[in-house]
Amino acid sequence: MTPAVTPAARPRQVRRTLPTEEARDLLELVRELIHKEIVPVADEEEAAARFPREVFRRLSGTGLLSLPYPQEYGGGGQPYQVYLQMLEELAAARLTVGLGVSVHTLACHALAGYGTAGQRAAHLPAMLGGGTLGAYCLSEPASGSDAAALRTRAVRDGDDWVLTGTKAWITHGGIADFYTVFARTGAPGPRGITAFLVPGDAPGLTAAAPERKMGLGGSPTAQVHLDGVRVPDARRIGAEGEGFAIALAALDSGRLGIAACAVGLAQAALDTALWFTAQRHQFGRPVLDFQGLRFMLADMATQIEAGRALYLAAARLRDTGEPFSRQAAMAKLFCTDTAMRVTTDAVQLMGGYGCTSDFPAERYMREAKVLQIVEGTNQIQRMVIARDLAGPPGR
The missing domain is CATH 2.40.110.10 (Butyryl-CoA Dehydrogenase, subunit A, domain 2)
Incomplete structure (x- = not known):
């Protein structure tokens, strides 16, 4: 039996650890927007290479484009660990949206962190909640x-x-x-x-x-x-x-955004593979019943959970004002490498169907490679980690 060509199952309701009722309400808002406005058209829009500008206006209008910035300037005033979990949800629905939010947050970082009070008052409200990108x-x-x-x-x-x-x-x-x-x-x-x-x-x-x-x-x-x-x-x-120095400080935070996007992409690939292998029958039973495939799925899920824990641990350091550059580099490195492995395995689990554009697995695999390069290649992340551990070369 071959599954009908239908949109792949979207990510399941991943269990979140959110610190406040307000954060839990934000999660529901994000999931509602994803369900109504992003998921139904994601495959078609991505295939046509259309930028979802209206989605970003909606995110701005609901405060989801400004979560980690101060409320006094129109931000959401949320901890970074909350922002990143919302970002993961968006990236799982469509990476173009998740990455766009991460880049916009990165672009606001310099002014929010290093601008004068007058500059922040003059520009941040429009940047954070005025529909701009x-x-x-x-x-x-x-x-x-x-x-x-x-x-x-x-x-x-x-x-x-x-x-x-x-x-x-x-x-x-x-x-x-x-x-x-x-x-x-x-x-x-x-x-x-x-x-x-x-x-x-x-x-x-x-x-x-x-x-x-x-x-x-x-x-x-x-x-x-x-x-x-x-x-x-x-x-x-x-x-x-x-x-x-301002650029590097922004990249530390931005790398956490890329890590969260990578975990969201990997989660989407895992859920697609789970859906497909439950539907696809060979030798008289679902291929999901074969132990070899189950072991692959177990490894994929374990890597995703490890990546999620790593980026959240780095975010908690950031939220408490502790140094987090090394941990941000580790999170970006591990999570994007994980996304590459998981999306590759998702294609493998789906066989020939995984290589076709009728299903999103091949797109996830192509997108994962991009994440290993943006905001510092993973070779650069290894340099950052090693320099923090051992000092510059020659010392």
Whole structure:
């Protein structure tokens, strides 16, 4: 018996450990929105590479685009461990949505953490709850993993800065309403970089055609060109030369977002494989009854639970103000590698059907590979972990 071509079963109600009644209500809100607005069209929209801008407006309007930021500026005031669990739910429904929320949160981090009180009051309410969407601009065509080698320049001109250069691999490039841009204002190296908040409609800011990626076709990734873009000094975030430290601090938190997205994607793949193997019959019984397949499913579930525990442990450190850079790198590394293993196994469990676009398993597998690369490749994560453990090489 071959299962009818139907949408794969969506993720089951994963048991959550949420600290307050408010957080539990948020979870119900997220699941309701997923059920009504994301799941019914996710496969079709992703196949057509459509960006769900209306979904993001809905998330913004309900406060789900601002969960970890202060309430005084329109944020949700939630602990990071709560935010990440909501993010996992969104990513399990459609990774384009989960990743988009993570990137928007990343783009808000610099201003929320390092802006002046006046800057936060002027810009954060619209960024957090005004229906706008952000992008984070650090990487360049010639400086990906070596981000401190960036070449985009910002030159002072009176009360303005003039930005010139090209940013690469920018999620939401060309559709973002604001960009957190890191540019060189001083000597080569990490101490010569400054952060700026650039409006999406600034004259001289343009985007190239979106990259043709192997996965996440609904999430636009593009080069962003800055051709003499003028930015008032009032939009400089932090002190001159402080930009690289701001960028790295944002990435620590952003890596936890990617870890949560990876766990959500892996959970979706596991649930799809469970659904399929229960429906598919061979040799007179469901293939789910065969011990070899059951062992694969058990390993997949164990890896997912371990990844979830790892990112939540790192989030609790962040919530209590403890250092968490190493744990964030570990979570990003482990969870995205887990997503790659689990999605690959899901395709294997489904056999030939797993290789077809009639089922989402092959899409999950392609998307998992992207997560091993974004916001620092997993080789970079290993460098971060090793440096924290043993110090820089040669010491």
